[in-house]
Amino acid sequence: MNKKSPITVFVAIGIGAALFFVLGRFVAIPSPVPNTNISLQYGLLAFMAALFGPLAGALIAFIGHALIDFSYGWGVWWSWVIASAVAGLIMGLGTKKISIEKSFGKKEICVFNITQVVAHLIAWGVVAPVLDILIYAEPANKVFTQGLVGGISNIVTTAIVGTLLAIAFSAAKPKTGSLKKEA
Amino acid sequence: MSGIFNYINRESVIHRMSGATKLIVLILWSLAAMTSFDTRFLALLPILAFILFGLSKIRFSDVKFLLWFTFVFMVLNNLLIYIFSPEHGVTIYGSRTVILEGYGRWTLTAEQLFYHLNVVLKYLATIPVVILFVSTTDPSEFASSLSKIGINYKVAYSVSLALRYIPDIQREFHDIMISQQARGLEMASKKQNIIKRLKNASAMLFPLIISSMDRIEVIANAMELRGFGKHKKRSWYSERPFRAPDYTAIIFVCLLMAISLTLNFINGGRYFNPFIG
Numbered sequence: 515m516n517k518k519s520p521i522t523v524f525v526a527i528g529i530g531a532a533l534f535f536v537l538g539r540f541v542a543i544p545s546p547v548p549n550t551n552i553s554l555q556y557g558l559l560a561f562m563a564a565l566f567g568p569l570a571g572a573l574i575a576f577i578g579h580a581l582i583d584f585s586y587g588w589g590v591w592w593s594w595v596i597a598s599a600v601a602g603l604i605m606g607l608g609t610k611k612i613s614i615e616k617s618f619g620k621k622e623i624c625v626f627n628i629t630q631v632v633a634h635l636i637a638w639g640v641v642a643p644v645l646d647i648l649i650y651a652e653p654a655n656k657v658f659t660q661g662l663v664g665g666i667s668n669i670v671t672t673a674i675v676g677t678l679l680a681i682a683f684s685a686a687k688p689k690t691g692s693l694k695k696e697a
Numbered sequence: 698m699s700g701i702f703n704y705i706n707r708e709s710v711i712h713r714m715s716g717a718t719k720l721i722v723l724i725l726w727s728l729a730a731m732t733s734f735d736t737r738f739l740a741l742l743p744i745l746a747f748i749l750f751g752l753s754k755i756r757f758s759d760v761k762f763l764l765w766f767t768f769v770f771m772v773l774n775n776l777l778i779y780i781f782s783p784e785h786g787v788t789i790y791g792s793r794t795v796i797l798e799g800y801g802r803w804t805l806t807a808e809q810l811f812y813h814l815n816v817v818l819k820y821l822a823t824i825p826v827v828i829l830f831v832s833t834t835d836p837s838e839f840a841s842s843l844s845k846i847g848i849n850y851k852v853a854y855s856v857s858l859a860l861r862y863i864p865d866i867q868r869e870f871h872d873i874m875i876s877q878q879a880r881g882l883e884m885a886s887k888k889q890n891i892i893k894r895l896k897n898a899s900a901m902l903f904p905l906i907i908s909s910m911d912r913i914e915v916i917a918n919a920m921e922l923r924g925f926g927k928h929k930k931r932s933w934y935s936e937r938p939f940r941a942p943d944y945t946a947i948i949f950v951c952l953l954m955a956i957s958l959t960l961n962f963i964n965g966g967r968y969f970n971p972f973i974g
Contacts, residue, residue, distance in 0.1 A: 528858025
Protein backbone atom coordinates (compact mmCIF):
# COMPACT_ATOMS: atom_id res chain seq x y z
CA MET A 515 0.00 0.00 0.00
CA ASN A 516 1.18 3.49 -0.79
CA LYS A 517 0.75 6.29 1.70
CA LYS A 518 -2.60 7.97 1.00
CA SER A 519 -3.98 11.21 2.35
CA PRO A 520 -6.48 10.55 5.16
CA ILE A 521 -9.26 12.29 3.24
CA THR A 522 -8.72 10.01 0.25
CA VAL A 523 -9.00 7.01 2.57
CA PHE A 524 -12.33 8.20 4.00
CA VAL A 525 -13.71 8.95 0.54
CA ALA A 526 -12.51 5.51 -0.58
CA ILE A 527 -14.39 4.01 2.38
CA GLY A 528 -17.58 5.74 1.26
CA ILE A 529 -17.29 4.81 -2.42
CA GLY A 530 -16.00 1.33 -1.54
CA ALA A 531 -18.98 0.71 0.74
CA ALA A 532 -21.31 1.86 -2.03
CA LEU A 533 -19.63 -0.55 -4.49
CA PHE A 534 -19.77 -3.35 -1.89
CA PHE A 535 -23.46 -2.64 -1.39
CA VAL A 536 -24.35 -2.58 -5.09
CA LEU A 537 -22.46 -5.83 -5.79
CA GLY A 538 -23.84 -7.56 -2.72
CA ARG A 539 -27.40 -6.40 -3.12
CA PHE A 540 -28.01 -6.55 -6.85
CA VAL A 541 -25.47 -8.98 -8.27
CA ALA A 542 -25.58 -11.77 -5.67
CA ILE A 543 -26.06 -15.34 -6.80
CA PRO A 544 -27.76 -17.13 -3.88
CA SER A 545 -26.42 -20.48 -2.68
CA PRO A 546 -28.64 -23.09 -1.00
CA VAL A 547 -27.34 -22.30 2.51
CA PRO A 548 -29.06 -19.28 4.12
CA ASN A 549 -26.86 -16.25 4.88
CA THR A 550 -24.32 -17.30 2.29
CA ASN A 551 -24.03 -16.07 -1.26
CA ILE A 552 -21.63 -16.43 -4.12
CA SER A 553 -20.76 -12.82 -3.61
CA LEU A 554 -18.58 -10.74 -5.89
CA GLN A 555 -18.20 -8.02 -3.28
CA TYR A 556 -15.38 -9.88 -1.50
CA GLY A 557 -13.21 -9.75 -4.61
CA LEU A 558 -13.73 -6.01 -4.62
CA LEU A 559 -13.06 -5.84 -0.87
CA ALA A 560 -9.69 -7.60 -1.16
CA PHE A 561 -8.71 -5.20 -3.94
CA MET A 562 -9.77 -2.07 -2.03
CA ALA A 563 -8.14 -3.28 1.19
CA ALA A 564 -4.86 -3.89 -0.62
CA LEU A 565 -5.05 -0.41 -2.13
CA PHE A 566 -6.26 1.65 0.84
CA GLY A 567 -5.19 -0.33 3.91
CA PRO A 568 -6.73 -2.18 6.88
CA LEU A 569 -8.93 0.63 8.25
CA ALA A 570 -10.52 1.12 4.84
CA GLY A 571 -10.94 -2.65 4.41
CA ALA A 572 -12.68 -3.07 7.76
CA LEU A 573 -14.99 -0.07 7.37
CA ILE A 574 -15.91 -0.76 3.73
CA ALA A 575 -16.99 -4.27 4.72
CA PHE A 576 -18.75 -3.15 7.90
CA ILE A 577 -20.71 -0.28 6.33
CA GLY A 578 -21.41 -2.11 3.07
CA HIS A 579 -22.58 -5.29 4.78
CA ALA A 580 -24.72 -3.46 7.36
CA LEU A 581 -26.40 -1.44 4.59
CA ILE A 582 -27.15 -4.63 2.66
CA ASP A 583 -28.79 -6.13 5.74
CA PHE A 584 -30.75 -2.92 6.39
CA SER A 585 -32.02 -2.83 2.84
CA TYR A 586 -33.17 -6.44 2.91
CA GLY A 587 -35.04 -5.82 6.15
CA TRP A 588 -34.37 -9.30 7.48
CA GLY A 589 -32.71 -7.84 10.52
CA VAL A 590 -29.07 -6.95 10.81
CA TRP A 591 -26.97 -10.06 11.39
CA TRP A 592 -24.27 -8.41 13.44
CA SER A 593 -22.31 -11.65 13.70
CA TRP A 594 -21.86 -11.75 9.92
CA VAL A 595 -21.36 -8.00 9.58
CA ILE A 596 -18.53 -8.14 12.12
CA ALA A 597 -17.02 -11.18 10.38
CA SER A 598 -16.98 -9.20 7.11
CA ALA A 599 -15.20 -6.34 8.84
CA VAL A 600 -12.60 -8.74 10.26
CA ALA A 601 -12.02 -10.14 6.76
CA GLY A 602 -11.48 -6.62 5.39
CA LEU A 603 -9.14 -5.75 8.24
CA ILE A 604 -6.93 -8.81 7.74
CA MET A 605 -6.86 -8.30 3.96
CA GLY A 606 -5.57 -4.79 4.56
CA LEU A 607 -2.99 -5.84 7.16
CA GLY A 608 -1.56 -8.69 5.11
CA THR A 609 -1.04 -6.61 1.98
CA LYS A 610 0.63 -3.67 3.71
CA LYS A 611 4.02 -4.60 2.28
CA ILE A 612 2.96 -4.76 -1.37
CA SER A 613 1.84 -1.93 -3.60
CA ILE A 614 -0.49 -3.04 -6.37
CA GLU A 615 -0.20 0.34 -8.02
CA LYS A 616 3.51 -0.23 -8.65
CA SER A 617 3.44 -3.82 -9.80
CA PHE A 618 1.33 -6.95 -9.47
CA GLY A 619 3.56 -9.87 -10.43
CA LYS A 620 3.98 -13.41 -9.08
CA LYS A 621 5.15 -12.33 -5.64
CA GLU A 622 2.28 -9.88 -5.16
CA ILE A 623 -0.27 -12.41 -6.42
CA CYS A 624 1.00 -14.89 -3.81
CA VAL A 625 0.88 -12.39 -0.94
CA PHE A 626 -2.53 -11.12 -2.02
CA ASN A 627 -4.05 -14.60 -2.21
CA ILE A 628 -2.47 -16.06 0.92
CA THR A 629 -3.78 -13.03 2.80
CA GLN A 630 -7.29 -13.37 1.44
CA VAL A 631 -7.44 -17.11 2.20
CA VAL A 632 -6.31 -16.49 5.79
CA ALA A 633 -8.76 -13.57 6.10
CA HIS A 634 -11.74 -15.60 4.88
CA LEU A 635 -10.83 -18.63 7.01
CA ILE A 636 -10.63 -16.54 10.17
CA ALA A 637 -13.76 -14.52 9.35
CA TRP A 638 -16.11 -17.30 8.24
CA GLY A 639 -14.48 -20.27 9.90
CA VAL A 640 -14.03 -18.69 13.33
CA VAL A 641 -15.54 -15.24 13.90
CA ALA A 642 -18.97 -15.67 12.30
CA PRO A 643 -19.77 -19.12 13.75
CA VAL A 644 -18.50 -18.27 17.23
CA LEU A 645 -20.58 -15.09 17.31
CA ASP A 646 -23.60 -17.03 16.02
CA ILE A 647 -23.21 -19.49 18.88
CA LEU A 648 -22.76 -16.69 21.43
CA ILE A 649 -25.62 -14.50 20.20
CA TYR A 650 -28.17 -16.91 18.79
CA ALA A 651 -27.12 -20.16 20.57
CA GLU A 652 -27.28 -21.99 17.27
CA PRO A 653 -25.94 -25.56 17.03
CA ALA A 654 -22.19 -25.64 16.43
CA ASN A 655 -22.18 -28.13 13.55
CA LYS A 656 -24.74 -26.03 11.67
CA VAL A 657 -22.92 -22.70 11.95
CA PHE A 658 -19.50 -24.18 11.22
CA THR A 659 -20.85 -25.88 8.08
CA GLN A 660 -22.47 -22.61 7.00
CA GLY A 661 -19.25 -20.75 7.69
CA LEU A 662 -17.16 -23.25 5.79
CA VAL A 663 -19.44 -23.24 2.73
CA GLY A 664 -19.56 -19.43 2.76
CA GLY A 665 -15.82 -19.14 3.36
CA ILE A 666 -14.80 -21.50 0.56
CA SER A 667 -17.09 -19.86 -1.96
CA ASN A 668 -15.75 -16.45 -0.90
CA ILE A 669 -12.15 -17.66 -1.23
CA VAL A 670 -12.77 -18.90 -4.79
CA THR A 671 -14.60 -15.68 -5.72
CA THR A 672 -11.86 -13.49 -4.26
CA ALA A 673 -9.07 -15.55 -5.83
CA ILE A 674 -10.54 -15.04 -9.31
CA VAL A 675 -12.26 -11.65 -9.17
CA GLY A 676 -9.82 -9.93 -6.79
CA THR A 677 -6.69 -11.16 -8.55
CA LEU A 678 -7.99 -10.28 -12.03
CA LEU A 679 -9.02 -6.80 -10.86
CA ALA A 680 -5.62 -6.16 -9.31
CA ILE A 681 -3.74 -7.39 -12.41
CA ALA A 682 -5.85 -5.24 -14.73
CA PHE A 683 -5.60 -2.23 -12.45
CA SER A 684 -1.84 -2.40 -12.09
CA ALA A 685 -1.44 -2.85 -15.86
CA ALA A 686 -3.57 0.23 -16.49
CA LYS A 687 -1.49 2.43 -14.16
CA PRO A 688 1.40 4.21 -15.85
CA LYS A 689 4.67 3.05 -14.27
CA THR A 690 7.39 5.32 -12.98
CA GLY A 691 10.06 5.71 -15.61
CA SER A 692 7.72 4.58 -18.38
CA LEU A 693 8.25 7.87 -20.21
CA LYS A 694 11.31 8.10 -22.45
CA LYS A 695 12.98 11.25 -23.51
CA GLU A 696 12.85 11.58 -27.26
CA ALA A 697 16.14 11.81 -28.98
CA MET B 698 -32.63 6.44 -2.36
CA SER B 699 -35.93 5.81 -0.59
CA GLY B 700 -36.37 3.13 -3.25
CA ILE B 701 -33.53 1.09 -1.75
CA PHE B 702 -34.24 1.57 1.92
CA ASN B 703 -38.02 1.60 2.09
CA TYR B 704 -38.21 4.94 3.90
CA ILE B 705 -41.84 5.97 4.25
CA ASN B 706 -42.45 9.61 5.09
CA ARG B 707 -45.49 10.02 7.35
CA GLU B 708 -46.44 12.39 10.13
CA SER B 709 -45.99 10.54 13.46
CA VAL B 710 -44.30 10.71 16.86
CA ILE B 711 -41.67 8.23 15.72
CA HIS B 712 -40.92 10.14 12.51
CA ARG B 713 -40.48 13.37 14.44
CA MET B 714 -37.88 11.82 16.74
CA SER B 715 -34.23 12.49 16.11
CA GLY B 716 -32.43 9.90 14.02
CA ALA B 717 -29.89 9.53 16.81
CA THR B 718 -32.63 8.42 19.22
CA LYS B 719 -33.86 5.81 16.79
CA LEU B 720 -30.34 4.55 16.28
CA ILE B 721 -29.76 4.24 20.04
CA VAL B 722 -33.08 2.43 20.43
CA LEU B 723 -32.19 0.08 17.57
CA ILE B 724 -28.76 -0.75 19.00
CA LEU B 725 -29.84 -1.23 22.63
CA TRP B 726 -32.98 -3.12 21.63
CA SER B 727 -30.95 -5.51 19.45
CA LEU B 728 -28.41 -5.96 22.25
CA ALA B 729 -31.16 -6.70 24.78
CA ALA B 730 -32.73 -9.25 22.44
CA MET B 731 -29.34 -10.78 21.63
CA THR B 732 -28.13 -11.28 25.19
CA SER B 733 -31.30 -12.80 26.59
CA PHE B 734 -32.77 -16.20 25.85
CA ASP B 735 -35.55 -15.75 28.40
CA THR B 736 -38.71 -16.83 26.60
CA ARG B 737 -40.98 -14.48 28.56
CA PHE B 738 -38.80 -11.47 27.76
CA LEU B 739 -38.47 -12.47 24.10
CA ALA B 740 -42.25 -12.77 23.90
CA LEU B 741 -42.71 -9.31 25.41
CA LEU B 742 -40.46 -7.59 22.83
CA PRO B 743 -42.58 -8.37 19.72
CA ILE B 744 -45.68 -7.07 21.52
CA LEU B 745 -43.86 -3.82 22.33
CA ALA B 746 -42.61 -3.63 18.75
CA PHE B 747 -46.16 -3.91 17.44
CA ILE B 748 -47.26 -1.06 19.70
CA LEU B 749 -44.41 1.02 18.22
CA PHE B 750 -45.60 0.09 14.75
CA GLY B 751 -49.03 1.45 15.66
CA LEU B 752 -47.47 4.71 16.86
CA SER B 753 -45.39 5.11 13.71
CA LYS B 754 -48.43 4.93 11.39
CA ILE B 755 -46.53 2.41 9.24
CA ARG B 756 -49.12 -0.02 7.95
CA PHE B 757 -48.74 -3.75 7.57
CA SER B 758 -49.24 -3.42 3.80
CA ASP B 759 -46.22 -1.04 3.61
CA VAL B 760 -43.79 -3.66 4.85
CA LYS B 761 -45.58 -6.82 3.72
CA PHE B 762 -42.81 -7.66 1.28
CA LEU B 763 -40.07 -7.34 3.90
CA LEU B 764 -42.01 -9.47 6.37
CA TRP B 765 -42.62 -12.14 3.76
CA PHE B 766 -38.91 -12.24 3.00
CA THR B 767 -38.09 -12.57 6.67
CA PHE B 768 -40.63 -15.34 7.11
CA VAL B 769 -39.10 -17.50 4.37
CA PHE B 770 -35.65 -16.89 5.81
CA MET B 771 -36.81 -17.84 9.30
CA VAL B 772 -38.42 -21.09 8.15
CA LEU B 773 -35.28 -22.06 6.22
CA ASN B 774 -33.01 -21.33 9.13
CA ASN B 775 -35.17 -23.32 11.55
CA LEU B 776 -35.22 -26.25 9.15
CA LEU B 777 -31.44 -26.17 8.88
CA ILE B 778 -31.02 -26.06 12.64
CA TYR B 779 -33.28 -29.09 12.98
CA ILE B 780 -31.55 -31.06 10.23
CA PHE B 781 -28.11 -30.39 11.65
CA SER B 782 -28.91 -30.75 15.31
CA PRO B 783 -32.30 -32.33 16.09
CA GLU B 784 -31.54 -32.61 19.81
CA HIS B 785 -29.94 -29.20 20.36
CA GLY B 786 -32.71 -28.29 22.79
CA VAL B 787 -31.89 -31.36 24.86
CA THR B 788 -28.29 -30.22 25.35
CA ILE B 789 -29.38 -26.70 26.24
CA TYR B 790 -32.14 -27.53 28.70
CA GLY B 791 -30.54 -30.67 30.13
CA SER B 792 -33.61 -32.91 30.01
CA ARG B 793 -35.24 -35.08 27.35
CA THR B 794 -39.00 -35.39 26.87
CA VAL B 795 -39.64 -37.42 23.73
CA ILE B 796 -42.87 -36.71 21.88
CA LEU B 797 -42.16 -38.73 18.74
CA GLU B 798 -39.32 -41.17 18.10
CA GLY B 799 -39.17 -40.13 14.46
CA TYR B 800 -36.68 -41.46 11.95
CA GLY B 801 -33.04 -42.20 12.86
CA ARG B 802 -31.56 -39.35 14.90
CA TRP B 803 -34.36 -36.98 13.93
CA THR B 804 -36.53 -37.36 16.98
CA LEU B 805 -39.06 -34.83 18.20
CA THR B 806 -38.55 -33.63 21.76
CA ALA B 807 -40.37 -31.00 23.78
CA GLU B 808 -37.03 -29.32 24.49
CA GLN B 809 -36.22 -29.01 20.80
CA LEU B 810 -39.66 -27.51 20.06
CA PHE B 811 -39.18 -25.04 22.90
CA TYR B 812 -35.75 -24.10 21.56
CA HIS B 813 -37.25 -23.47 18.10
CA LEU B 814 -39.93 -21.32 19.72
CA ASN B 815 -37.13 -19.25 21.22
CA VAL B 816 -35.38 -18.92 17.87
CA VAL B 817 -38.62 -17.74 16.24
CA LEU B 818 -39.24 -15.29 19.07
CA LYS B 819 -35.73 -13.94 18.63
CA TYR B 820 -36.55 -13.12 15.02
CA LEU B 821 -39.86 -11.55 16.00
CA ALA B 822 -38.13 -9.53 18.71
CA THR B 823 -35.40 -8.00 16.53
CA ILE B 824 -36.70 -7.75 12.98
CA PRO B 825 -39.73 -5.45 13.47
CA VAL B 826 -37.44 -2.85 15.09
CA VAL B 827 -35.03 -2.94 12.17
CA ILE B 828 -37.93 -2.56 9.73
CA LEU B 829 -39.33 0.27 11.83
CA PHE B 830 -35.96 2.02 11.93
CA VAL B 831 -35.48 1.75 8.18
CA SER B 832 -38.98 2.92 7.32
CA THR B 833 -39.08 5.89 9.72
CA THR B 834 -35.54 7.30 9.43
CA ASP B 835 -34.64 9.49 6.50
CA PRO B 836 -31.36 8.09 5.08
CA SER B 837 -29.98 11.62 4.78
CA GLU B 838 -30.33 12.01 8.54
CA PHE B 839 -28.42 8.82 9.18
CA ALA B 840 -24.91 10.28 9.06
CA SER B 841 -25.70 13.07 11.51
CA SER B 842 -27.20 10.47 13.85
CA LEU B 843 -24.02 8.40 13.76
CA SER B 844 -21.94 11.45 14.54
CA LYS B 845 -24.28 12.42 17.39
CA ILE B 846 -23.92 9.07 19.17
CA GLY B 847 -20.18 9.63 19.26
CA ILE B 848 -18.83 8.05 16.09
CA ASN B 849 -15.98 9.97 14.45
CA TYR B 850 -17.54 12.38 11.94
CA LYS B 851 -15.16 11.27 9.20
CA VAL B 852 -16.57 7.76 9.44
CA ALA B 853 -20.11 9.19 9.58
CA TYR B 854 -19.29 11.17 6.46
CA SER B 855 -18.12 7.98 4.72
CA VAL B 856 -21.51 6.45 5.43
CA SER B 857 -23.18 9.53 4.03
CA LEU B 858 -20.97 9.35 0.91
CA ALA B 859 -21.87 5.68 0.48
CA LEU B 860 -25.59 6.46 0.65
CA ARG B 861 -25.13 9.36 -1.76
CA TYR B 862 -23.26 7.32 -4.37
CA ILE B 863 -25.16 4.02 -4.25
CA PRO B 864 -27.74 5.10 -6.88
CA ASP B 865 -24.99 6.50 -9.17
CA ILE B 866 -22.89 3.37 -8.95
CA GLN B 867 -25.92 1.18 -9.43
CA ARG B 868 -26.84 3.02 -12.62
CA GLU B 869 -23.26 2.89 -13.86
CA PHE B 870 -22.95 -0.82 -13.19
CA HIS B 871 -26.18 -1.41 -15.07
CA ASP B 872 -24.91 0.56 -18.09
CA ILE B 873 -21.59 -1.32 -18.09
CA MET B 874 -23.37 -4.65 -17.80
CA ILE B 875 -25.60 -3.90 -20.78
CA SER B 876 -22.75 -2.68 -22.97
CA GLN B 877 -20.56 -5.67 -22.05
CA GLN B 878 -23.45 -8.00 -22.80
CA ALA B 879 -23.78 -6.37 -26.18
CA ARG B 880 -20.15 -7.35 -26.75
CA GLY B 881 -20.95 -10.96 -25.86
CA LEU B 882 -19.96 -11.16 -22.18
CA GLU B 883 -22.42 -13.18 -20.13
CA MET B 884 -22.45 -13.24 -16.34
CA ALA B 885 -25.60 -15.07 -15.36
CA SER B 886 -25.71 -17.61 -18.16
CA LYS B 887 -26.50 -21.13 -16.98
CA LYS B 888 -24.48 -22.62 -19.83
CA GLN B 889 -21.13 -21.46 -18.47
CA ASN B 890 -19.37 -22.95 -15.48
CA ILE B 891 -18.83 -20.91 -12.37
CA ILE B 892 -15.15 -20.07 -13.05
CA LYS B 893 -16.00 -18.68 -16.49
CA ARG B 894 -18.85 -16.67 -15.02
CA LEU B 895 -16.59 -15.18 -12.36
CA LYS B 896 -14.03 -14.24 -15.01
CA ASN B 897 -16.72 -12.50 -17.02
CA ALA B 898 -17.91 -10.75 -13.88
CA SER B 899 -14.41 -9.37 -13.32
CA ALA B 900 -14.38 -8.03 -16.87
CA MET B 901 -17.61 -6.22 -16.08
CA LEU B 902 -16.30 -4.92 -12.78
CA PHE B 903 -13.10 -3.50 -14.17
CA PRO B 904 -14.55 -0.40 -15.90
CA LEU B 905 -16.56 0.27 -12.76
CA ILE B 906 -13.40 0.13 -10.62
CA ILE B 907 -11.51 2.51 -12.89
CA SER B 908 -14.32 5.07 -12.90
CA SER B 909 -14.73 4.69 -9.13
CA MET B 910 -11.03 5.42 -8.61
CA ASP B 911 -11.49 8.63 -10.60
CA ARG B 912 -14.52 9.47 -8.52
CA ILE B 913 -12.57 8.95 -5.28
CA GLU B 914 -9.85 11.28 -6.49
CA VAL B 915 -12.25 14.01 -7.60
CA ILE B 916 -14.31 13.92 -4.38
CA ALA B 917 -11.23 13.78 -2.16
CA ASN B 918 -9.71 16.78 -3.93
CA ALA B 919 -12.94 18.76 -3.65
CA MET B 920 -13.19 17.98 0.06
CA GLU B 921 -9.56 18.78 0.69
CA LEU B 922 -9.97 22.15 -1.05
CA ARG B 923 -12.87 22.95 1.27
CA GLY B 924 -10.78 22.08 4.31
CA PHE B 925 -12.55 18.87 5.30
CA GLY B 926 -11.10 17.29 8.42
CA LYS B 927 -9.52 20.45 9.74
CA HIS B 928 -11.68 20.70 12.86
CA LYS B 929 -12.52 18.19 15.57
CA LYS B 930 -16.27 18.62 15.04
CA ARG B 931 -18.65 19.54 12.29
CA SER B 932 -22.30 20.49 12.05
CA TRP B 933 -24.98 18.67 10.08
CA TYR B 934 -27.76 20.21 8.03
CA SER B 935 -30.25 17.48 8.82
CA GLU B 936 -29.69 17.23 12.57
CA ARG B 937 -32.72 17.33 14.87
CA PRO B 938 -32.54 18.43 18.51
CA PHE B 939 -33.64 16.03 21.29
CA ARG B 940 -37.18 16.62 22.62
CA ALA B 941 -39.33 14.96 25.29
CA PRO B 942 -40.28 11.89 23.19
CA ASP B 943 -36.57 11.30 22.47
CA TYR B 944 -35.68 11.20 26.16
CA THR B 945 -38.67 8.96 26.90
CA ALA B 946 -37.61 6.51 24.20
CA ILE B 947 -34.02 6.39 25.40
CA ILE B 948 -35.04 5.83 29.05
CA PHE B 949 -37.48 3.15 27.92
CA VAL B 950 -34.90 1.21 25.93
CA CYS B 951 -32.35 1.48 28.74
CA LEU B 952 -34.96 -0.14 31.00
CA LEU B 953 -35.35 -2.97 28.48
CA MET B 954 -31.61 -3.50 28.46
CA ALA B 955 -31.57 -3.53 32.28
CA ILE B 956 -34.39 -6.11 32.37
CA SER B 957 -32.50 -8.29 29.92
CA LEU B 958 -29.35 -8.19 32.03
CA THR B 959 -31.23 -8.76 35.30
CA LEU B 960 -33.00 -11.79 33.81
CA ASN B 961 -29.63 -13.27 32.85
CA PHE B 962 -28.68 -12.89 36.48
CA ILE B 963 -31.94 -14.26 37.97
CA ASN B 964 -32.08 -17.27 35.64
CA GLY B 965 -28.45 -18.04 36.42
CA GLY B 966 -27.63 -18.05 32.71
CA ARG B 967 -29.20 -16.90 29.48
CA TYR B 968 -31.94 -19.50 29.31
CA PHE B 969 -35.32 -19.61 30.96
CA ASN B 970 -35.78 -23.31 31.66
CA PRO B 971 -39.34 -24.57 32.18
CA PHE B 972 -38.19 -28.20 32.19
CA ILE B 973 -36.74 -28.09 35.69
CA GLY B 974 -39.62 -29.62 37.60
